[in-house]
Amino acid sequence: MQTALQVLDREYLEARCSLLELAAALDRIDRASDHEEGAGEFSDSRLELLKQAMALLSEKSHLPNRSERMLLLFSDLD
């Protein structure tokens, strides 16, 4: 099994890239919203889900299960 440092070496740039793409996507939504005349602040339940998912990324957990918890967040469980 690889060490944590080896895994980080392998994953760092791709993770950086994923975060940048997410930041750019959110900027894109904001810019589009700014251009819509007369519209108030844009809101959508999916945007709220994304915000919850981003918060989940920085949560501490005793288990490495962020991806599982994120997928459950995006699931209809009712």
Added chain:
Amino acid sequence: MQIIQPHYHAIARTAQDYERMAMSGVVAVAEPAFWAGFDRLYPETFIDYFRQISEFEPTRAAEYGIKHYCWVAVNPKEAENPELSHEVLKKMPEFFNKPTVLGVGEIGFHKTTKNEEEIFEAQVEQAIKYDQLILIHTPHLQDKVRGTKRTLEVLSHMNVNPERVWIDHVEEHTIREPLEAGYWVGFTLYPVTKCSPKRAVDMLEMYGHERILVNSSADWGPSDPFTLQQCVVQFRARGYSTQDAIEIFHNNPARFLGQNPKFDIKPIRLETIDEPSHNLIGN
């Protein structure tokens, strides 16, 4: 749609890439001199490399109907060796007379060291002396901001015409200053380490279309010449016209590179033709 790949390292790519680029509308590529993945030891190795990109590579591209142009330079990484670099610089003017050499590039900073700066300045001076276009590489990742700022500081003390200088690999955090100073800027589309097609279109929407070039770079590392076509698709998918796309992906490189008269591909415009109907039904 006709496309120009303004920054493309053909020697690191296959003939199949040329064929597929031709099939997807690429009419010309311009190949800057760059780092080979290892530090070369001899000036003669650079000279043969310049011969390869100025003499041989145009014949390979021509097999697929693509025009091949190039730039000569000591790249930023190997500029860390000033003794070697000065020897190479002595030979570079010979190549400015070649029919497909467009200028001096890619030069600039890698780690923004004193040695790199010495060779960067020497190459800019040579480009000015021989009236050559200039292509400037900016560093990757965490070194980009510092290297870009130093690039602009160095250029501000030199007698360069910003319209003849292209500062490449800009991203959201480095685009503003070069554009405001009157330089051309380039977005380099890389799978992970530079700009993505979507983010490139974002910047086009934010900063307009003037003095902006988009390229795939496409070299021996993880890269893909068709990120440029992905960017065209992304641009069109956001509702922009084919002519708008032509302005960015064909006409802008034609305008910048065409400042050197050797680059003879002119900007183009789509036009519909009113023709009489040839409907034969009922005749």
